Amino acid sequence: MEFTGADILSIEQFQRSDIERVFSVADAMEPYALRKRVTRVLEGAILGNMFFEPSTRTRVSFGCAFNLLGGEVRETTGFQSSAIAKGESLYDTARVLSGYSDVICMRHPQEGSVAEFAAASRVPVINGGDGSNEHPTQALLDLYTIRKEMEGRGRTMDGLRIAMIGDLKYGRTVHSLCRLLTLFDNVHVTLVSPPELAMPNYLVDRLRSVGHDVVISDDLAHGIGHVDIAYATRIQEERFHSKEEADTYRGRFRLNQAIYTQYCEPNTVIMHPLPRDSREDANELDNDLNQNPNLAIFRQADNGILVRMALFALVLDVVDQVDKHARDVNWYSGR
Amino acid sequence: MEFTGADILSIEQFQRSDIERVFSVADAMEPYALRKRVTRVLEGAILGNMFFEPSTRTRVSFGCAFNLLGGEVRETTGFQSSAIAKGESLYDTARVLSGYSDVICMRHPQEGSVAEFAAASRVPVINGGDGSNEHPTQALLDLYTIRKEMEGRGRTMDGLRIAMIGDLKYGRTVHSLCRLLTLFDNVHVTLVSPPELAMPNYLVDRLRSVGHDVVISDDLAHGIGHVDIAYATRIQEERFHSKEEADTYRGRFRLNQAIYTQYCEPNTVIMHPLPRDSREDANELDNDLNQNPNLAIFRQADNGILVRMALFALVLDVVDQVDKHARDVNWYSGR
Amino acid sequence: MEFTGADILSIEQFQRSDIERVFSVADAMEPYALRKRVTRVLEGAILGNMFFEPSTRTRVSFGCAFNLLGGEVRETTGFQSSAIAKGESLYDTARVLSGYSDVICMRHPQEGSVAEFAAASRVPVINGGDGSNEHPTQALLDLYTIRKEMEGRGRTMDGLRIAMIGDLKYGRTVHSLCRLLTLFDNVHVTLVSPPELAMPNYLVDRLRSVGHDVVISDDLAHGIGHVDIAYATRIQEERFHSKEEADTYRGRFRLNQAIYTQYCEPNTVIMHPLPRDSREDANELDNDLNQNPNLAIFRQADNGILVRMALFALVLDVVDQVDKHARDVNWYSGR
Structure with missing residues (x-):
């Protein structure tokens, strides 16, 4: 894959070698994300951070990643005030907004909208989530986290044992x-899911078609017994027909320290796409896991910065210049 | 007109020589807007982008123009959260906010509000639209576009033939x-308009008072027959008493490629203040015009960046320094 | 108090020497805030400006203060779109967001929330207001203003005579x-307040416990007769059970130029936390005071920038570097 000038719309664009390229650039971003070093490589560049569906976390993560490379961020959140509400086509919006920045991140509630936007844009577009369709940077940060956690245990991605838990029907990330x-x-x-929220067959088939071993279960204890990664998901109310239907499933699979100790292998990594629903009736991952060093959920969020920095650097073709525009941080950095 | 430190509130401030000054600075901004060059002339300066009425496009355009000169942008969108909703006067808001930035862009739903604000502000204020009153940067970018398109055809502004089409009663831009x-x-x-949405008489009189030839029509085909510029407008629901009243007029004058080919001279430029309403019942400018090289609507939007950069540079008196703080762009720029 | 890396959560953290430290740094920020000089000391640093309760003024003031030191600002306003609304704990929000920036300012409607957030954050947190609990930077800018106004009159804080007027029950700032x-x-x-909106006893006791002289009154004319500072407050509708209850008190104590001339000593300073409610039924401080040079309310707002710059510089430990990264302003600065 040629990264320079590319749109990042779907994980289907990525071959294994592309992913390795992204991850190796992400590794190199760590000193900047940890505020040991500052780089100004994108000083003067502008990110258009266009969130037509609100999302504090993803929006701020993209914005900070761009700032960490030295660039500026202009953004919008929400829908009602935008020209789209006045009947403007995505084509027009893209033609206009792409005159304002060097690269665009876009989130939009409608499936396929970001690709449609990208086709008309004059600058590269990164998909920040288009409805239930794709959220490629989340997928990449998940995979990056798995690779990093495995590496820390002297392992590679090949041979990985992973459990996915919860809503596997609507969960875009899984x-x-x-x-x-x-x-x-x-x-x-x-x-591991209730039968009604099972992983779609076509995805199970796809896993099996490349020779992967797939086990389907609705028993949490059994499912997490012999895995390297336990990946829990949130019941996303907004994907169900009603709150009542969502409530039927909320809290069905709860992982806490006692269950972890009883059933998991000692070094099993716990992941979650966040936000974790900590209300009593959900509590997918209990707070008593917060002290467990294998809880990787906040490392996932941190890795999101690295992966997004890497994508910006690749798409704007400045990977080789990052270090040249760098210096040590001159302020207090507790991390 | 003395630009340094001036408020830009109304197009009535501008003499022909002032406009030529703005446009010549706008021309000089092109390498920066096209991301061939980067300038840091306003590094450390702050724009207060105060949008008390939401507008993604205008807000982001102002913000990007300031970023392109190297400055920072702090902004607000909407009304309800602001001190104004707690009974603060515009005078107080201006006194406070003008302590936070070097220049302010302001949009506000109320006619005359921006001038009132500017009177109390300690920094220059640029009107980003005050209700149905003024939106001077839109007017300037329209005129700049006309001049540029005419120049490309070996023509000047003098002797221009222009048709304005649609809602000429409420359309602030026309x-x-x-x-x-x-x-x-x-x-x-x-x-060209329905009689009920005709251009106000005082403006017709004003055009005639300087010797311009004015023809009034409600026939699109006739109106666009012998013009250099066909300027279409949007039926702005929000300016009518009811959606129903707006609907009466929506879609009354539709321009598409077939009509263009049949009635227009070969090089007639098509303009529109955007957003263009592309819903089926409106469709003022059909999408089949998108391939027509004379469709200038996106060049208008691009020109908005140039004109706003020019105004910032003039008001903050850095025109002569822009190039001195410049260098080549060091990232991928596809445009 | 050790400022480097500290959270600024409550004024209770400050000893007199700490306050003097903050104020002396704030004094040194003046050339930057007045746009005589530019400093880039925090170039590359990121402020996470997290306003889970909207506030244009405070949010923009924090953001500008950070920009004035050369740093970038990423921000959020409002609640509904945030992960918190999906059941995320403040602990999780803090762990995630603190991976995105070098320092966080946070406003949140719930008492104690900012301290809870800070406990989980990996970067310093500054309280931008947590419900009716604390808003320490407002308190510091008030005190800084008093000190500065007194100094201008050849006086010090010791021996100060001050009247506080209006809603002393709910007014967080007083x-x-x-x-x-x-x-x-x-x-x-x-x-000076209606008996129903009197200052809580524990605060009166606390003032008296250090030997201060406290007089309680419900008579404005008497209260403002022999003071250096008259500090008026706003009736904050949102703190009362109903608008009707708030209306009972609105406009009870109105200060205008005639009353000032009749009752105040010649140089009495007028302060107010802003926004001042200028609607006819409130009008706590009449607009005819705007020409009175002792009206310090806008100097308060300006001082807010200085105090916030000082806190950022102290917490991020760059006080000694500010001048080293400085140069003269190269654009028009009317102030």
Whole structure:
């Protein structure tokens, strides 16, 4: 894949070598994200951070990643005030907004909208989530986290054993993860969900078509018994027909320290796409896991910065210049 | 007109020589807007981008223009959260906010509000639209576009033939354009609208008072027959008493490629203040015009950046320093 | 108090020497805030300006203060779109967001929320207001203003005579000010309010416990007769059970130029936390005071920038570097 000037719309664009390229650039971003070093490589560049559906976390993560490379961010949040509400086509919006910045991140509630926007844009577009369709940077940061956690245990992605838990029907992140896992060898996947929220068949078939071992279960204890990664998901109310239907499933699979100790292998990594629902009736991952060093959920969020910095650097073709525009941080940095 | 430190509130401030000054600075901004060059001339300066009425496009355009000169942008959107909602006077708001930035852009739903604000502000204020009153930067970018398109055809503003089409009663942009056209010689204006949405008489009189030729019509085909510029407008629901009333007029004058081919001279330029309403019942400018090289609507939007950069540079008196703080762009720039 | 890396959560953290440290740094920020000089000391640093309760003024003031030091600002306003609304704990929000920036300012409607957030944050947190609890930077800018106005009259904080007027029951700013005044010697405090909106007893006791003279009154004319500072407050509708209850008190104590001339000593300074409610039924401070040079309300707002710059510089430990990264302003600066 040629990264320079490319749109990042779907994980289907990525071959294994592309992913390795992204991850190796992400590794190199760490001193900047940890505020040991400052780089100004994108000083003067502008990110158009266009969130037509609100999302504090993803929006701020993209913005900070761009700032960490030295660039500026202009942004919009929400829908009602935008020209789209006055009947403007995505084509027009794209033609106009792409005259204002060097690269655009876009989130939009409608499936396929970001690709439609990108086709008309004159600058590269990164998909920040288009409805239930794709959220490629989340998928990449998940995979990056798995790779990093495995490396810390002297392992590689090949031979990985992973359990995905919860809403596997509507969960966009686990769908993307399944697709990415087909790029690796000999992966063992356990899918733990209520039967009504099972992983779609076409994704199970796809995992099996590359020779992966797939086990389907609705028993949490059994599912998390022999895995390297336990990936829990949130019941996303907004994807169900009603709050009542969502409530039927909320809190069905709860992982806490006692269950972890009883059933998991000692070094099993716990992941979650966040936000974790900590209300009593949900509590997918109990707070008593916060002290468990294998809880990787906040490292995931941190890795999101690295992956997004890497994508910006690749798409804008400044990877080789990052260090040249760098110096040490001159302020207090506690991290 | 002395630009340094001036408020830009109304197009009535501008003489022909002032406009030529703005446009010549705008021309000089092109390498920066096209991301060939980067300038840091306003590094450390702050724009207060105060949008008390939301507008993604205008807000982001102002913000990007300031970023392109190297400055920072702090902004607000909407009303309800602001001190104004707690009974603060515009005077107080201006006194406070003008302590936070070097220049302010302000949009506000109330006619005259921006001038009132500017009177109390300690820094220059640029009007980003005050209700149905003024939106001077839109008027300037329209005129700049006309001049540029004419120049590309070996013509000047004098002797221009222009049709304005649609809602000429409520359309703020066409009102402003009429006023600006009085600064030039021998302009031929065709006004195409339903009689109920006709251009106000005082503006027709004003055009005629400087010797311009004005034709009034409600026939699109006739109106666009012999003009250099066909300027279409949007039916702005929000300016009518009811959606129903607006609907009466929506879609009354539709321009598409077939009509263009049949009635227009070969090089007639199509303009529109945007957003263009592309919903089926409106469709003022059909999408089949998108391939027509004379469709200038996106060049208008791009020109908005140039004109706003020029105004910032003039008001903050850095025109002569822009190039001194410049270097080549060091990232991928596809445009 | 050790400022480097500290959270700024409550004025209770400050000893008199700490306050003097903040104020002396604030003094040094003046050339930058007045746009005589530019400093880039925090170039590359990121402020996370997290306003989970909207506030244009405070949010923009924090953001500008950070920009004035050369740093970048990423921000959020409002609540509904945030992960918190999906059941995320403040702990999780803090762990995630603190990976995105070098320092965080946070406003949140819930008492104690900012401290809870700070406990989980990996970067320093500054309280931008947590419900009716604390708003320490407002308290510091009030005190800084008093000190500066007194100095201009050849006086010090010790021996100060101050009247606080209006809603002393719910007014967060006057509560904080009372606490700060206990750090100084021999202060005379007059508390003017309707009996139902009196200053809480524990604060009166606290003032008296350090030997301050406290007079309680419901007579404006008497209260403002012999003071250096008349500090008026706003009836904050949002703190009352109903608008009707708030209306009972609105406009009870109105200060205008005639009353000032009749009752105040010639140089009495008028302060107010802003926004001042200028609607006819409130009008706490009449607009005819705007020409009175002793009206210090806009100097308060300006001082807010200085105090916030000082806190950023102290917490991020760059006080000694500010001037080293400085140069003269190269654009028009009317102030």
